[in-house]
Amino acid sequence: MSDSKFTTPVAQESLHSELSERSPVPNLRDKILAIRNSLRPGQQQMADWGSGPLAISAVPGAGKSTGMAAAAAIAIARQYERYAQSRPSSRRHLVVVTFTRSAAANIKAKIRKFLRDDLSLPQTGFFVYTLHGLALNIASRHSNLSGLQLENVTLITPTQSHRFIRTAVEQWIANNPGIYLRLLEGHQFDGEETERLRRQSVLRTEVLPELANTVIHEAKSSGISPEKLREWSKQTTDEYTILSVAAGLYEQYQNLMRSRDFIDYDDMILAALRVLENDSARRIEQNQVFAVFEDEAQDSSPLQTQLLEILARDGEAGGDNSSLLTLNSALNLVRVGDPNQAINSTFTPADPIYFRQFCEECDRIERLATMDQAGRSSRIIIEAANFALKWINNQSLAKTNNGRQIPDNRQVPFRFQTIRPVETGDPQKNANPAPVGRGLELYTPRDIHHTVELLSQRVVELFGEDPTQNSAAILVRENRQGRWLGEALAPVCKEHKITLYDVGERDRRSHVPQEILALLQFCDRPHSPDYLKAALEALVQRQLIPTQDLNALASLPEEFLYPGPLAAPQAETVQKAARLCRNLLRARLELPLYQLISFLALTLNYDQAELATADKLAERVNQQIAGNSSMGGMLSALSEIVSSERFEPVETEDSEERYTRRGQLTIITMHKAKGLDWDYVFLPFLHENLIPGRFWVPPQSQFLGDFTLSEVARAQIRAALHGESTIPDVTQAWEQAKHLKISEEYRLLYVAMTRAKRLVWMSAAQKAPFTWSKPENLQEQAPCPVFPALKRQFPECVANLAVMAK
Numbered sequence: 001m002s003d004s005k006f007t008t009p010v011a012q013e014s015l016h017s018e019l020s021e022r023s024p025v026p027n028l029r030d031k032i033l034a035i036r037n038s039l040r041p042g043q044q045q046m047a048d049w050g051s052g053p054l055a056i057s058a059v060p061g062a063g064k065s066t067g068m069a070a071a072a073a074i075a076i077a078r079q080y081e082r083y084a085q086s087r088p089s090s091r092r093h094l095v096v097v098t099f100t101r102s103a104a105a106n107i108k109a110k111i112r113k114f115l116r117d118d119l120s121l122p123q124t125g126f127f128v129y130t131l132h133g134l135a136l137n138i139a140s141r142h143s144n145l146s147g148l149q150l151e152n153v154t155l156i157t158p159t160q161s162h163r164f165i166r167t168a169v170e171q172w173i174a175n176n177p178g179i180y181l182r183l184l185e186g187h188q189f190d191g192e193e194t195e196r197l198r199r200q201s202v203l204r205t206e207v208l209p210e211l212a213n214t215v216i217h218e219a220k221s222s223g224i225s226p227e228k229l230r231e232w233s234k235q236t237t238d239e240y241t242i243l244s245v246a247a248g249l250y251e252q253y254q255n256l257m258r259s260r261d262f263i264d265y266d267d268m269i270l271a272a273l274r275v276l277e278n279d280s281a282r283r284i285e286q287n288q289v290f291a292v293f294e295d296e297a298q299d300s301s302p303l304q305t306q307l308l309e310i311l312a313r314d315g316e317a318g319g320d321n322s323s324l325l326t327l328n329s330a331l332n333l334v335r336v337g338d339p340n341q342a343i344n345s346t347f348t349p350a351d352p353i354y355f356r357q358f359c360e361e362c363d364r365i366e367r368l369a370t371m372d373q374a375g376r377s378s379r380i381i382i383e384a385a386n387f388a389l390k391w392i393n394n395q396s397l398a399k400t401n402n403g404r405q406i407p408d409n410r411q412v413p414f415r416f417q418t419i420r421p422v423e424t425g426d427p428q429k430n431a432n433p434a435p436v437g438r439g440l441e442l443y444t445p446r447d448i449h450h451t452v453e454l455l456s457q458r459v460v461e462l463f464g465e466d467p468t469q470n471s472a473a474i475l476v477r478e479n480r481q482g483r484w485l486g487e488a489l490a491p492v493c494k495e496h497k498i499t500l501y502d503v504g505e506r507d508r509r510s511h512v513p514q515e516i517l518a519l520l521q522f523c524d525r526p527h528s529p530d531y532l533k534a535a536l537e538a539l540v541q542r543q544l545i546p547t548q549d550l551n552a553l554a555s556l557p558e559e560f561l562y563p564g565p566l567a568a569p570q571a572e573t574v575q576k577a578a579r580l581c582r583n584l585l586r587a588r589l590e591l592p593l594y595q596l597i598s599f600l601a602l603t604l605n606y607d608q609a610e611l612a613t614a615d616k617l618a619e620r621v622n623q624q625i626a627g628n629s630s631m632g633g634m635l636s637a638l639s640e641i642v643s644s645e646r647f648e649p650v651e652t653e654d655s656e657e658r659y660t661r662r663g664q665l666t667i668i669t670m671h672k673a674k675g676l677d678w679d680y681v682f683l684p685f686l687h688e689n690l691i692p693g694r695f696w697v698p699p700q701s702q703f704l705g706d707f708t709l710s711e712v713a714r715a716q717i718r719a720a721l722h723g724e725s726t727i728p729d730v731t732q733a734w735e736q737a738k739h740l741k742i743s744e745e746y747r748l749l750y751v752a753m754t755r756a757k758r759l760v761w762m763s764a765a766q767k768a769p770f771t772w773s774k775p776e777n778l779q780e781q782a783p784c785p786v787f788p789a790l791k792r793q794f795p796e797c798v799a800n801l802a803v804m805a806k
Helices: 012-018 028-037 041-047 064-082 101-118 131-141 163-175 177-185 193-220 226-233 242-260 265-276 279-286 302-311 353-364 379-400 448-463 479-495 503-524 529-541 550-554 557-561 572-590 593-603 608-624 631-644 655-659 689-693 699-704 709-721 730-753 786-793 801-805
Strands: 054-058 093-098 126-130 289-294 333-337 368-371 440-443 472-476 499-502 664-669 678-683 756-763 767-769 778-780
Touching (some): 028 041, 028 064, 028 101, 041 054, 041 368, 054 353, 064 101, 093 101, 093 131, 101 126, 126 131, 131 302, 163 177, 163 193, 163 242, 177 193, 177 242, 193 242, 193 265, 193 529, 193 550, 226 709, 265 279, 265 302, 289 302, 302 333, 302 353, 333 353, 353 368, 379 440, 379 730, 379 756, 379 786, 440 448, 448 472, 448 479, 448 678, 472 479, 479 499, 479 664, 503 529, 503 608, 503 631, 529 550, 529 557, 529 572, 550 557, 557 572, 593 608, 593 631, 689 730, 709 730, 730 756
Parallel strands (some): 054 333, 289 333, 472 664, 499 664, 678 756
16 A cells, blocks of 8 residues: 555654653654654654554565664653653553564664664663563563463473473373374285384374474464364364374373473463453553564464453553454554565464454554565665566466466465665665676576586675675575585685685584484483484484485384394495494493593584584583483483573674674575575575475375375364364365465565575576485476576576586
């Protein structure tokens, strides 16, 4: 919608009359107007907010965090003015909520700067939280209502491999032998013992833990109980009763958590909501807040949205706090986000549909503003991103509507929103900078080795004589691509004095405790199929043994480790894995306990930083078990470290600064790059098998059918949450899951393209690996479908490799 359609309760001219002439801060109204007038139109609409709901849909690079910080500072100033003559204790404060701790620190610093430097006000009157930090704050203030006694509980992040989920799976199997047997049989089963053991391993260590992990996140974040899942299951007809199985796993997990006084992040939100169900506590919390500003709103889940809407409602105005959205002046909620940058919904409970709905509701009452001007990127990059968005949406509509181009935002990957360059005189320095070369370069190398050659040449050219003047990043879809690229580019970067920073390599150090624990558990119980498989997975991840069918090896541990004279000859890959595992068991017998962690770190071929992390881990574990020096004590201490996530490398600088330094070539995943930008961005390996990717069923679990239980359950739960008339059957749910996956992958590419300021370099090699766990196995790979479309639309940006070769 156009800016002229937007109406505000406090427009520019009313700012003068609203502020008292007898301001305790001289010329405060002029200072507010100076901030307001320094903003772009979309940012000004946020700054003009006075009360009520407001949705801001912002394009990449539009300056939404700066706009939100300015709007927050102005709102605090107006609140300060309003209560200047009363006691400070009577003033309400502004709550600002964002997605990550780093984003919270960033926006807090910006608000303080506006208050201090531009408004000459105290740096108070507001709080900045992550969503879970806000929930924990509310729950801890009313522990009698929330049920959270923080001194008695332990916070965990459940994952598929977490011991609580594994234990829940084992308990569910023991309690439901009939349903488990039905899963074991799959589509067909001839009763062969080896195959039965293999299927058991797949179900117990992969399929059921993945189903439990997915459903626990989806259901808890939406306030859905196991009983509700069972009720929904009755509306489905699938042969495995997937939602019923999921409900049982969820229930077992909840029982385990309660019995051990553990909580997860969703429990924090639920605890805060329990507090706000109490009339007295709700009024207390609401009366401390005059408004809530939410950043990255496209990443909210239903419960998080509900929490913010209750808190943002004016307690003195009354109203129904349980309704999802009552659009009136009593709801003082500003939500800022970009549905087109929603890239977390296929592996977290976040779902952009809720922010889209909020935007639609606000649009109906003229409370939607669009921040569509962006100064980050060169015009050619903006044109390419806009073209990709439109092309992908048109392709999606053509498939879903039989060619009828119906502009329905819920059917397409992107909201219909175009990035516009900023206007002349924009306050941003070097807005829409001049491109380097054409600003967009499209390559089709022979293979991935040719890709590295071309990329290296361009990096050396761009960094030139003085590398410290530029920043650059290579964005990859998978960490394994980043590791391979890091090794390939290291010699060139060293020769030309370009710092190469592989973010994935740094992040992998945080997995040191988990890898060490996996190997120690195997050393303690080598006969356990689960522990053997976990150890083998760690060895494969470290590339110490070849990728192979680990379920087949783990199903018969003794036969794998110590094959008898009558056993079938083992393949060379199996022999290598068995030898390494036997070496680990020998070390367990021969080495003293306190040396085991250091030995395992050397076995895992850790680099210097990882070895230092392992030494730190060993020191801490040995201190903890000083009075109980046993393998059991060591495993218990390590399990606690892994599950509580308290063992993290100490960071000495802000992650944004670390990733975007000048003179540095950063290798980082597309997901992790969100919110960052560089002068030059390289996007290699743009192949269809990764973007948008194929929704495929792992070969080891294909006995269940041509779908995965976890994704079917996710799609069925979301269909019920979205109010669809019927819950889709397995086939329909699998198709819906595919659509969600494809949409998100395309949004991820859009995010990656819009990280670039002056040049985006894109390539799709003719030959690439089918899987990056085996980068040496090259085969013909189709490019990401939008890549040929970009080549047709921007023919002048297509690199002529024949000429370059000469």
